[in-house]
Amino acid sequence: MEEYRFTCPRCRCNIEAEAPIPARNLHLLLGLATLGIWLVVYSFLRLFQLYQLSLCETCGKHSRKLLALLLILILGTAEITWLIYYFLEVAPPKIVFDASMAELPGNLDLNSDVSKDNAWQLFTFVWLVSILPGVGAMIAANWPYILLFWFTIVVLIGLSVPSFYLRR
């Protein structure tokens, strides 16, 4: 068994909890066999297990830091998955359509002063014909690296955070 120690966010008392020692070699082996996918799943499971262990028996509260960390990782994963899906599937036809419809704003006379109105129009134009397709192309070309980068962060956090709560 391994012993973990947390501090309750409400009553500040020490929480001590025991959990079986994880079979690290087995998880590494499964990680290799699944090209790392298992390590991502395992990281989430491990952090969730740690969150459950942090239950305060006096007042029924869990660690807020671990909850925040879990939420950030879950939302981040959802956000990045959506972003990649958007730029690979949803956006390309829409970007091509919008860019083909975009016109340099008619009232944008280069000699006139920049007003709130034409500055916004110019921004929309640059956004549609340059920035959005540029970002889209960048994400479409590099999405495996973006995903790999994010999941590396998830695994590093999932494998290192439990040791901060480990009682030695």
Ligand SMILES: [Zn+2]
């Ligand atoms: Zn408490």
